[in-house]
Amino acid sequence: MYDWLNALPKAELHLHLEGSLEPExxxxxxxxxxxxxxxxxxxxxxxxxxxxxxxxxxxxxxQGAAVLRSEQDFYDLTWAYLxxxxxxxxxxxxxxxxxxTHTERGIPFEVAxxxxxxxxxxxxxxxxxxxxxxxxxxxxxxxxxxxxxxxxALPYRxxxxxxxxxxxxxxxxxSKFQRVFDRARSEGFLTVAHAGEEGPPDYIWQALDLLKVSxxxxxxRASEDPRLMQRxxxxxxxxxxxxxxxxKLCVFADMKQHNILAMLEQGVKxxxxxxxxxxxxxxxxxxxxxxxxxxxxxxxxxxxxxxxSLDARLIKG
Numbered sequence: 001m002y003d004w005l006n007a008l009p010k011a012e013l014h015l016h017l018e019g020s021l022e023p024e025x026x027x028x029x030x031x032x033x034x035x036x037x038x039x040x041x042x043x044x045x046x047x048x049x050x051x052x053x054x055x056x057x058x059x060x061x062x063q064g065a066a067v068l069r070s071e072q073d074f075y076d077l078t079w080a081y082l083x084x085x086x087x088x089x090x091x092x093x094x095x096x097x098x099x100x101t102h103t104e105r106g107i108p109f110e111v112a113x114x115x116x117x118x119x120x121x122x123x124x125x126x127x128x129x130x131x132x133x134x135x136x137x138x139x140x141x142x143x144x145x146x147x148x149x150x151x152x153a154l155p156y157r158x159x160x161x162x163x164x165x166x167x168x169x170x171x172x173x174x175s176k177f178q179r180v181f182d183r184a185r186s187e188g189f190l191t192v193a194h195a196g197e198e199g200p201p202d203y204i205w206q207a208l209d210l211l212k213v214s215x216x217x218x219x220x221r222a223s224e225d226p227r228l229m230q231r232x233x234x235x236x237x238x239x240x241x242x243x244x245x246x247x248k249l250c251v252f253a254d255m256k257q258h259n260i261l262a263m264l265e266q267g268v269k270x271x272x273x274x275x276x277x278x279x280x281x282x283x284x285x286x287x288x289x290x291x292x293x294x295x296x297x298x299x300x301x302x303x304x305x306x307x308x309s310l311d312a313r314l315i316k317g
Contacts, residue, residue, distance in 0.1 A: 005288040005302060011092040011309040012085065012273050012284050014217050014240035016136075016166065017074075017116060018065045018098060019276025020081040029067040029076070038063075049279050054198050054249050055168060057279060065101050074115025082123040084277075088285045091129060092313055096136040096164055099149050109152040117159040132315035134192060136164035137180065139172035146180045154187070161315060162190035164217065165207075169199040174206040181211040190214050190314050192240075197251060201225035208237065214314055215240060220251060222268075223259050233267040238312035242275035243287050249280075255294025261301060264308075271309040 023042040030037050039045040051057040102112045123129045137146035163184040181191050193211050195203040197218035207213045219239035222228050241260050252258050263270050277283045291297040
């Protein structure tokens with residue numbers, strides 16, 4: 001079944017480039033940039049990937065991202081991810097990047113963006129993978145900093161097509177960022193937002209009504225609110241669900257408890273994505289395989305999930 005799932009044409013709509021930083025590349029970049037790491041070797045680092053919640057993961061994620069310094073580093077990161085896409089027949093991707101993760105530690109905005117954008121362009125030309133970049137704001141930081149980041153981004157507006165919202169969800173509702181999302185839409189950008197992963201269904205309502213998003217990232221807690229579920233079905237609002245991430249971060253204790261297939265059968269436009277694959281144990285095909293193994297996903301359901309991802313693209317490549 002794995003090979004068949006791998007060959008299925010797919011799009012990936014929920015992928016943090018910084019979260020695709022595999023331990024081997026992390027160590028290579030640390031050596032390149034003469035950065036001392038707190039882990040003795042690749043295996044020691046892999047063993048640290050045992051998270052009890054989103055915050056524990058984020059702490060390690062930001063620590064890992066610190067090895068990214070130069071334009072070449074960001075190119076290598078993005079190119080490694082695109083090669084995974086090619087190997088798994090991901091024909092389109094709309095990845096996130098977090099400029100604040102890098103500007104906060106003194107890396108100029110354009111360094112990260114140029115490296116990523118060049119790799120995505122090479123991916124289109126050399127690998128045939130269409131793509132569009134989403135600039136995400138860190139929700140644990142003040143909205144004023146998001147506004148500043150958006151100002152920094154505007155001179156490079158051709159390099160990204162949408163803005164998003166990620167990082168620690170609890171205590172940071174979408175409403176906190178309504179003004180910067182209004183501004184982004186007024187400048188012609190589409191919007192997406194993480195909501196309903198650890199946060200309540202109300203955060204999904206806020207993302208839809210206040211941020212006017214085209215897609216909800218995660219959204220699995222929508223199942224707790226029948227009225228919200230009906231809206232998602234009626235309006236065919238896509239959810240970019242990340243099964244391995246959800247179990248790794250204890251949103252669900254076990255894959256057998258995951259609600260993605262139940263939502264699919266109810267008519268919600270759910271899609272399968274890898275989120276932060278270097279940390280959560282797999283890329284898109286591994287997420288599909290986990291649904292087959294843990295939930296008994298059928299070939300017909302897999303085809304519908306893959307088609308949903310292609311239908312939910314915001315850039316038609």
